[in-house]
Amino acid sequence: MQCSTLGIGLAGVGTVGSGVILALRRNGELIRDRTGGTVEMTVTKALVRDPAKPRAVSLPDETLTTDWHELVEDPAVDIVVELIGGTTDAFDIVAAALRAKKPVVTGNKALLAERGIELFALSREFDTPVHFEAAVAGGIPIIKTVQESFIGNRIHSMSGIINGTSNYILERMTTAGLDFETALAEAQQLGYAEADPALDVNGWDAAHKAILLATLAYGFPIDPEKVHVAGIECVRPIDIDFAKRLGYVVKLLAVVREHPDGSVELRVQPSFIAKSHILASVNGVFNAVAVHGDAAGESLFYGRGAGQDPTASSVVADLVEAARSLRQATGHRGFLPYREGGRLMPIEETETAYYVRFDVTDRPGVIAEIAAALAGAGIGISGTHSPVNPETPDAEFVDMVFLLHTCSFGRLQQTLSEIEQLDCVNSTPVVFRIEKL
Amino acid sequence: MQCSTLGIGLAGVGTVGSGVILALRRNGELIRDRTGGTVEMTVTKALVRDPAKPRAVSLPDETLTTDWHELVEDPAVDIVVELIGGTTDAFDIVAAALRAKKPVVTGNKALLAERGIELFALSREFDTPVHFEAAVAGGIPIIKTVQESFIGNRIHSMSGIINGTSNYILERMTTAGLDFETALAEAQQLGYAEADPALDVNGWDAAHKAILLATLAYGFPIDPEKVHVAGIECVRPIDIDFAKRLGYVVKLLAVVREHPDGSVELRVQPSFIAKSHILASVNGVFNAVAVHGDAAGESLFYGRGAGQDPTASSVVADLVEAARSLRQATGHRGFLPYREGGRLMPIEETETAYYVRFDVTDRPGVIAEIAAALAGAGIGISGTHSPVNPETPDAEFVDMVFLLHTCSFGRLQQTLSEIEQLDCVNSTPVVFRIEKL
Numbered sequence: 001m002q003c004s005t006l007g008i009g010l011a012g013v014g015t016v017g018s019g020v021i022l023a024l025r026r027n028g029e030l031i032r033d034r035t036g037g038t039v040e041m042t043v044t045k046a047l048v049r050d051p052a053k054p055r056a057v058s059l060p061d062e063t064l065t066t067d068w069h070e071l072v073e074d075p076a077v078d079i080v081v082e083l084i085g086g087t088t089d090a091f092d093i094v095a096a097a098l099r100a101k102k103p104v105v106t107g108n109k110a111l112l113a114e115r116g117i118e119l120f121a122l123s124r125e126f127d128t129p130v131h132f133e134a135a136v137a138g139g140i141p142i143i144k145t146v147q148e149s150f151i152g153n154r155i156h157s158m159s160g161i162i163n164g165t166s167n168y169i170l171e172r173m174t175t176a177g178l179d180f181e182t183a184l185a186e187a188q189q190l191g192y193a194e195a196d197p198a199l200d201v202n203g204w205d206a207a208h209k210a211i212l213l214a215t216l217a218y219g220f221p222i223d224p225e226k227v228h229v230a231g232i233e234c235v236r237p238i239d240i241d242f243a244k245r246l247g248y249v250v251k252l253l254a255v256v257r258e259h260p261d262g263s264v265e266l267r268v269q270p271s272f273i274a275k276s277h278i279l280a281s282v283n284g285v286f287n288a289v290a291v292h293g294d295a296a297g298e299s300l301f302y303g304r305g306a307g308q309d310p311t312a313s314s315v316v317a318d319l320v321e322a323a324r325s326l327r328q329a330t331g332h333r334g335f336l337p338y339r340e341g342g343r344l345m346p347i348e349e350t351e352t353a354y355y356v357r358f359d360v361t362d363r364p365g366v367i368a369e370i371a372a373a374l375a376g377a378g379i380g381i382s383g384t385h386s387p388v389n390p391e392t393p394d395a396e397f398v399d400m401v402f403l404l405h406t407c408s409f410g411r412l413q414q415t416l417s418e419i420e421q422l423d424c425v426n427s428t429p430v431v432f433r434i435e436k437l
Numbered sequence: 438m439q440c441s442t443l444g445i446g447l448a449g450v451g452t453v454g455s456g457v458i459l460a461l462r463r464n465g466e467l468i469r470d471r472t473g474g475t476v477e478m479t480v481t482k483a484l485v486r487d488p489a490k491p492r493a494v495s496l497p498d499e500t501l502t503t504d505w506h507e508l509v510e511d512p513a514v515d516i517v518v519e520l521i522g523g524t525t526d527a528f529d530i531v532a533a534a535l536r537a538k539k540p541v542v543t544g545n546k547a548l549l550a551e552r553g554i555e556l557f558a559l560s561r562e563f564d565t566p567v568h569f570e571a572a573v574a575g576g577i578p579i580i581k582t583v584q585e586s587f588i589g590n591r592i593h594s595m596s597g598i599i600n601g602t603s604n605y606i607l608e609r610m611t612t613a614g615l616d617f618e619t620a621l622a623e624a625q626q627l628g629y630a631e632a633d634p635a636l637d638v639n640g641w642d643a644a645h646k647a648i649l650l651a652t653l654a655y656g657f658p659i660d661p662e663k664v665h666v667a668g669i670e671c672v673r674p675i676d677i678d679f680a681k682r683l684g685y686v687v688k689l690l691a692v693v694r695e696h697p698d699g700s701v702e703l704r705v706q707p708s709f710i711a712k713s714h715i716l717a718s719v720n721g722v723f724n725a726v727a728v729h730g731d732a733a734g735e736s737l738f739y740g741r742g743a744g745q746d747p748t749a750s751s752v753v754a755d756l757v758e759a760a761r762s763l764r765q766a767t768g769h770r771g772f773l774p775y776r777e778g779g780r781l782m783p784i785e786e787t788e789t790a791y792y793v794r795f796d797v798t799d800r801p802g803v804i805a806e807i808a809a810a811l812a813g814a815g816i817g818i819s820g821t822h823s824p825v826n827p828e829t830p831d832a833e834f835v836d837m838v839f840l841l842h843t844c845s846f847g848r849l850q851q852t853l854s855e856i857e858q859l860d861c862v863n864s865t866p867v868v869f870r871i872e873k874l
Contacts, residue, residue, distance in 0.1 A: 027731070265782045304736070
């Protein structure tokens with residue numbers, strides 16, 4: 001199937017917007033292939049504040065506009081991507097796009113948490129979708145999970161670390177003993193915190209995301225003004241130390257939970273969580289959401305919660321969804337072969353380090369013989385050990401394990417088959433991989 | 438929007454099939470609400486071996502059949518769910534359903550890994566979808582993630598613990614020092630392993646799943662006969678011990694990785710992985726897949742990899758997808774309000790334990806005064822501490838922290854506002870939650 005290219009109107013060419021352009025350039029062909037040729041997309045219009053400003057990702061001059069009406073109304077724009085942030089112009093852009101029956105992709109959690117009800121009503125009225133995977137937890141597909149994968153689940157609870165900036169600051173306070181101000185300054189220097197970090201550190205960025213998740217899971221609008229939010233500005237080294245001593249770590253946690261009476265608890269605040277819980281290991285700018293559904297049980301979704309490429313990953317996935325709905329190409333979702341001559345690597349070529357256990361007859365020279373065979377094949381040994389059973393210290397048949405440096409599996413197999421011929425080796429050696437993950 | 442109910446033909450009413458019936462009964466109304474009334478489903482035909490056999494989940498007699506043709510051809514069947522397993526009858530059922538243009542939902546990884554190419558070709562030919570989220574990692578939406586959420590990503594690698602039986606056995610060998618045979622027998626007793634556990638412990642169940650993931654990620658069919666698979670039958674306590682001593686754990690790992698030359702590595706084998714890696718903490722019957730995409734970066738998806746309810750969760754999600762495509766109801770995917778009078782719990786009613794830090798003027802009686810106020814409100818104290826700064830041991834203003842037992846936030850706030858009035862308390866106390874996750 002061949003189709004004409006869909007035009008994207010990109011409102012906002014900042015960090016994420018540039019990431020979207022780059023991702024489409026890098027992987028546009030792959031997307032076309034994976035969708036059986038139904039989805040090709042290109043940025044046909046881009047809303048910027050200053051067209052003259054030099055930018056990392058170049059776009060043709062005629063693509064740029066400073067007037068959002070021009071972007072939404074352009075007949076060459078089929079899908080509108082809103083990445084300008086804020087809740088005023090962004091609202092007008094999304095609303096106008098929906099009225100024009102142009103699907104919208106947005107990463108604007110504040111807009112949806114504050115004014116989503118109005119926009120989703122427009123979406124229904126004009127039967128035009130609003131996609132917003134990028135609004136919560138960057139590259140983690142948590143919106144799709146709650147909306148689609150867990151649609152048959154009553155959601156008991158969702159607990160998440162969903163603000164990377166706060167999480168980075170708390171981790172630095174924990175591991176480097178920094179105070180809040182120093183850790184924040186460091187995060188800003190590294191580009192993990194905005195020049196105005198207020199929404200990140202005061203908890204509201206996480207709260208907007210939690211509100212979105214809760215509305216999807218529980219089906220009623222939640223007024224942000226009624227949500228209790230506390231940020232991490234009040235966290236001090238003494239709190240971190242005290243938590244540590246008790247076996248906790250301090251995290252900015254968003255908690256959403258349905259109670260037996262049907263009421264929904266939603267709160268964001270610094271929290272002590274047990275060091276042994278999997279959420280406690282979510283460090284740096286990573287995000288994670290633990291979801292407990294009545295059928296799926298406990299699940300956890302972990303990944304990069306912000307940044308150019310991860311957020312662009314979610315925007316692009318939404319763009320493909322939007323494109324598919326425009327193309328009515330929603331039927332076949334099975335495996336679609338798109339790569340001719342794809343090559344499965346023969347197992348002999350794969351390379352890792354190895355653990356090998358030999359069953360040997362214990363006599364002087366055994367290690368030397370095996371080691372010599374490995375050396376002859378150029379396979380390095382990082383360790384060897386023959387555990388002595390205290391009950392049978394003079395056993396004739398013993399296990400002998402070798403840790404081997406990285407080499408091809410083919411070379412290993414070849415060498416092991418030679419070693420297997422040695423008198424002292426009684427059976428086929430057992431091989432495990434040592435994985436670098 | 439109101440629609441007639443869609444009929445499901447359920448081939449196989451075993452563990453998962455019963456789970457699907459139960460999930461639809463339990464949450465059918467929720468699904469209808471969440472889809473704006475577009476999706477109502479009921480089982481109209483069920484394929485069983487012996488209609489007379491008593492079963493946990495009752496179905497009307499006229500619904501039961503022993504002839505799959507009857508199920509597929511029944512005009513009251515709109516969607517066919519294949520859960521009988523195997524690659525012969527299951528193939529015929531899926532193929533016949535597709536030819537009849539009835540969407541298929543299956544959890545049969547062996548069928549798709551062995552004969553998926555034929556079935557997906559039929560799916561394209563008859564423009565009818567095959568959904569198979571339940572085929573890989575039970576309740577974890579990894580198929581949707583790879584196919585949809587990461588569609589704009591080049592997938593660098595996928596590493597997974599995707600056979601719960603093996604993982605349970607390895608964990609028991611690790612934590613309880615059992616040998617393989619004993620741990621397997623235990624898993625069978627608990628229902629975690631089939632009477633014939635061959636496919637689980639020999640690695641092929643995991644391999645089938647890895648093959649499915651790899652074909653989706655890389656776009657070419659992979660011949661199972663060319664895949665190198667080793668199971669956990671060869672793992673012995675000595676290997677587990679040795680791994681432990683070196684800071685590793687032994688896991689049955691499926692590794693899929695694309696190399697710079699485009700060739701794809703795919704293997705399943707017992708592996709040493711570093712104890713500190715997040716996959717090392719995946720225990721029991723849980724599954725996890727770490728996915729590395731070029732845009733999304735490192736991600737991890739964790740959850741229940743098997744069992745009645747988690748697998749049914751994925752089948753039901755696929756059923757909703759299939760139903761939506763039949764209903765052409767793919768437009769609006771934003772938030773849909775479906776619960777009138779939903780109630781956000783006032784923050785005062787929420788309950789946790791707390792950490793509270795007071796800024797106090799250090800004089801005799803401070804702890805007593807604060808403790809008395811807490812006691813008066815019936816709030817229990819589990820600990821208190823006032824860290825002394827060695828440089829200023831006689832400081833006038835000090836921090837004093839209290840750990841408090843679970844109580845409502847309203848009661849805490851009320852009590853803290855009283856405490857704030859005490860002469861010795863210099864500012865508003867700082868409160869963190871202590872979360873039970």
